[in-house]
Amino acid sequence: DTEVTQTPKHLVMGMTNKKSLKCEQHMGHRAMYWYKQKAKKPPELMFVYSYEKLSINESVPSRFSPECPNSSLLNLHLHALQPEDSALYLCASSQEGTAISYEQYFGPGTRLTVT
């Protein structure tokens, strides 16, 4: 099974709402990633978790709060977002974050619209 699943597929939320994005993998991978992708732009790294610990935060605003409850799950908690946060949010995983050649497997993404 080389699948990374993400829920929901689509999410529309107001600027005062609190919502969460979920990501799951059962490949035994120990590194998980959140990316943000705007239309016609490449993905931008947001967070990296390695062995369930946050190892990289690419200066992401605090209205985005990641959580890694266990080695298979990764959440992204959203609060007080802005319309410019509307984007495709991609989750990815790899065997480890440190090994040079480990492949990153991407999920299908959650299309987020902030109104």
Place this chain on the structure above:
Amino acid sequence: KNQVEQSPQSLIILEGKNCTLQCNYTVSPFSNLRWYKQDTGRGPVSLTIMTFSENTKSNGRYTATLDADTKQSSLHITASQLSDSASYICVVCMFSGGYNKLIFGAGTRLAVHP
């Protein structure tokens, strides 16, 4: 500055024809180079991964080349199909801060017409 540049930005070809996409990079230290295919609204799917010692790698109708000296790569698609319509993203991996960091190109949007 670590950058990955791709050309052309977009390309239209007829079904059955071949095409070649280009990628130039200025990433250091270099770990490997990857080509991904991304359908609209979906996550990227890996096509090939090449280290600096590999010159070419194939995956079905996709063949990637790498010239580590000139820091150039290409992706050749043979006998294109309608399902090849997608964005093709060149990604260079660098080992930084104790983990693999991916530097993404802006992608080439390929449209295959019947």
